[in-house]
Amino acid sequence: MAAAMAAEPAAAEAEAEAEALGLFTGIGLSEAKARETLRNAALSAQLRRAVLQARGELGPRLDKATGALLYNAAARLRDPGRLAFLVAYIGRGDIRSDLQLGAALQYLRSHPLDPLDAADFERACGVGVRVSPEQIEEAVEAVISRHREELLAERYRFNMGLLMGEARSRLQWADGKSIKNEVDLQVLHLLGPKTEADLEKKPKATKARLVQEEKQKAPVVENGEVSTEAKSLLEQLRGEALKFHKPGENYKTEGYVVTPNTMALLKQHLAITGGQVRTRFPPEPNGILHIGHAKAINFNFGYAKANGGVCFLRYDDTNPEKEEEKYFTAIREMVEWLGYQPYAVTHASDYFDQLYSWALELIRRGQAYVCHQKVEEIKGHNPPPSPWRDRPVEESLLLFEDMRKGKFGEGEATLRMKLVMEDGKMDPVAYRVKFTPHHRTGDKWCIYPTYDYTHCLCDSIEHITHSLCTKEFQARRSSYFWLCNALDVYCPVQWEYGRLNLLYTVVSKRKIIRLVETGAVRDWDDPRLFTLTALRRRGFPPEAINNFCARVGVTVAQATMEPHLLEACVREVLNEQAPRAMAVLEPLKVTITNFPAPETIDVLVPDFPADESRGSHKVPFQPIVYIEETDFREELDKGYKRLAPGQPVGLRHAGYVIAVQNVIKNASGRVMELEVTCTKSEVAEKPKAFIHWVSEPLPCEVRLYERLFLHKNPEDPAEVPGGFLSDLNPASLRVVDNAMVDRSVLSARPFDKFQFERLGYFSVDPDSREGKLVFNRTVTLKEDPGKA
Secondary structure, X not given: OHHHHHHHHHHHHHHHHHHHHHHHHOOOOOHHHHHHHHHOHHHHHHHHHHHHHHHHHHOOOXXXXXXXXXXXXXXXXXXXXXXXXXXXXXXXXXXXXXXXXXXXXXXXXXXXXXXXXXXXXXHHXXXXXXOOHHHHHHHHHHHHHHOHHHHHHHHHHOOHXXXXXXXXXXXXXXXXXXXXXXXXXXXXXXXXXOOHHHHOOOOOOOHHXXXXXXXXXXXXXXXXXXXXXXXXXXXXXXXXXXXXXXXXXXXXXXOOOOOOOHHHHHHHXXXXXXXXXXXXXXXXXXXXXXXXXXXXXXXXXXXXXXXXXXXEEEEOOOOOOOOOHHHHHHHHHHHHHXXXXXXXXXXHHHHHHHHHHHHHHHHHOOOEEEXXXXXXXXXXXXXXXXXXXOOOHHHXXXXXXXXXXXXXXXXXXXXXXXXXXXXXXXXXXXXXXXXXXXXXXXXXXXXXXXXXXXXXXXXXHOOOOEEEEEHHHHHHHHHHHHHHHHOOOOOOEEEEEOOEEEOOOOOOHHHHHHHHHOOOOOOOOOOOOOEHHHHHHXXXXXXXXXXXXXXXXXXXXXXXXXXXXXXXXXXHHXXXXXXXXXXXXXXXXXXXXXXXOOOOEEEEEEOOOOOHHHOEEEEEEOOEEEEEHHHEOOOOOOOOOOEEOOEOEEEOOOOEEEEEEEEEEOOOOOEEEEEEEEEEOOOOOOOOOEEOOEOOOEXXXXXXXXXXXXXXXXXXXOOOOOOHHHHEOOOOEEEEEEEEEOHHHOOOOOOOXXXXXXXXXXEEOOOOEOOEEEEEEEEOOOOOHHHO
C-alpha cells in the first residue's frame, strides 16, 4: 500500500513534466533546450504561462518565430503581470521581430511604474508600423548613392555591413532580411557579377605593418595614467561599449526587480551619492592576489575613475578561520602598487551588527529559517528540501538567538534563505556557527554571515552603483536582487565580466599553499608564481600589468592568455624605464697586455642609448676585464661572430677592439684566462660583433627563471594525469652565484630595474645584502620562440 501511494506522486510528476516538455517543443525548442528550461523552475513557470496565453490568442499551433519571441520574453522579464502585457502583443502579431521585442523590454525597464501608457509603448516598439518594399528600395538606393565612388573603387571588397547599417537606421522597423536582399540586388546592378579579381583574397599585411599596428594599439603609461592611440583601458571603461546603467537608473537593467519602494529608494540613494559612480573591490583576506585579480582591480577602480566616481576596497572578512593580517596588508599594497587609491578601506565585519539585525528581520518576514540539515545533505543542485523550511517564525527567532549565544555546535544549525538560485541551488545558507575569534571583533560573534548573504547587503550599505563580479557569480545575481528586495533596502546592480586566466600556472590559493608546503616554491612571492607580489618581486612593472589588462579588454568573455603576451607588455615598459648596465653571468678573465693607459680609463655609458639626453654613467676600463665564457671559442666556426683566435671583437662603449694573443688553460684543459691586445676602434678594422664586459666589477647573485610548469594546463587531468605537483619544471630556477655587474648599480635598492645589455631585464631582489646584490631576471630581451 505504501509503495503504491509513493508511486502516485511520482507518476503525476512525470506526467506534468511530459506535458510541459510537449508544450515547449511545440513552440520550436529542441528537446535538449526544453529539458534545460524545465530544470529552471522560475523560467519554466513563466514560459508555460506565456505559451498558454499566446495559444489563447493564436490557437493551439504557434510558429517557431513566435515561440522564440515568447521564450526570450519569459527569460528576460520576471514580472508576471508585465509578461502577460507583452505576450498579448506577441500573440496578436503586433510585436513580430527581435528588434521590436528588444525595444519593448527596454521600454518596460525604463518605465517601472504602473499603469503603462499603451499608446506610448506602441510608438516605442513600432507597433502597427509597416515598411513597404518601395520604402526599402528608396532607402537602400540613397545609401548606395552616398557610397557610390567607394563601391566602384573597392567593388566587392567594400564593407557591405556599412550599407546594411545605414539603411536600417533610416528604416528602424524594416525586416533585416528584406534590407539585405535589396542591398545585394542593387550592388549587383551597380557592379555586375563578381570577377576573378573580386574573388582573389586580400594580400596579407606585412609583418612590419602588423607590428606597427599592434604598437599603435598598445597602451602606454604616462604620469600614472593609462593612455593609447587606440582605445585605452579608461576609454574602454567609460561605459559606451559596456552599456552599463547610469547611477539611479538601476531599474533599466535586464532582470532587475522593481518593487513598490524601488523608486523611493533610488531617489534616496541619489541624494546620498549625488549621482556618483561607486564600485568596490571585495577580496577575501585569506591569500595573496594574483594576475586574475589585476583585471578585477583595473575593472573596478578603472571604471570608477573613468566615470568620475570612487571605488571602495572592502575586505570580505567573514571567515575568520582562514584570514591573516599579512593578507590584509599585502592586498592593500598591491592595489596601491597598481596605481589605485581606495576611496575608503572597509570590512564586511564593519557591518556585522547591521547584518545581524537584517537577519532577524528576514526571519520575521518569513523569508529565512533555522535548519539542522548537515552540510553534506544540502550540497549540490537538487538537495532534499529542508524539513524545517516551514517552521514557525517565533521558533526560528529563538533558535537563531541560541545560535548567536553558542548553544549549537558547529554544523548543528544554519540560517537559510527561502529562494532558489539560477543554477538550481536551493535555500542558500545566510549564517553558520564558527567558534573562531575574529581578528577585528574578537569573541563577540560565534556566528558568521556567508558571501551569499553579506555581499549584496554590504553593497547596499555603501551605496554601490555597479557591483562588478566575474562570470561565476552570475548564478548568484537573482539572490543578490532577491535579498535586497526581501529586506526593502537599496538594491545595486550586479554586472558580470570574464575572468583572466594564464596558461602554465596555477592561481588557486589551496594549490599555491601546497607548492609552498612541498618546497616547490619559497613563498607566495616566489617569482615563478603569478601572484602580484611574485610579479613585483620578479620585476614586472605595475604599468605593464595594467597595459596587459587593457589589451585583454573588458569583455564578458573569459580570457585564457599565454604568459609571453604579458612578458611583451613588460618589455615595452622596461625598454623605456630600465637604465642600461653591463653584467657577466659566466665570467672569463681577459688581460689586455697593451693597455693604453697607466691606470683606469673612465668610459661613459648612456643609460638609454636610443636617447642619450636621458643621462649616462661611468664605468672603469682597466687592464683586466671579464667577458661571458660563451663569447669566446677556441675554434672559429662558420657563422660565429664573437671572439676567437684570428677574429677580434669590439668592447661595447669602450672604443676598443680586442684580439686574442694567448689562451691560458688549467690542468684539465679548461680555458681560464685570455691574454689579448687592444686597438682603438677608429683605426681597427670594423669587427663582426661587439660584446659586453665588466672591469673592477661588483660580485652579485643572479636568479634565472623559466616556467614553473611543463604543460599549458597543469591542473587538467587529461593533460597532466599525475596532478599539478607532478608537472613541475626541474629547470624553473637557475642560481648563478659568481656573476659580476658593473659599478653603476652600486647604490641600487630592492625592486630597482636595469637592462643588462645583451642579457635581459633584471630587478634587484629584497634578498640583497651589503656587499652582494641579488638580481632576478624579469624577462629576456626578446621573446623565446619556443615559448610562443
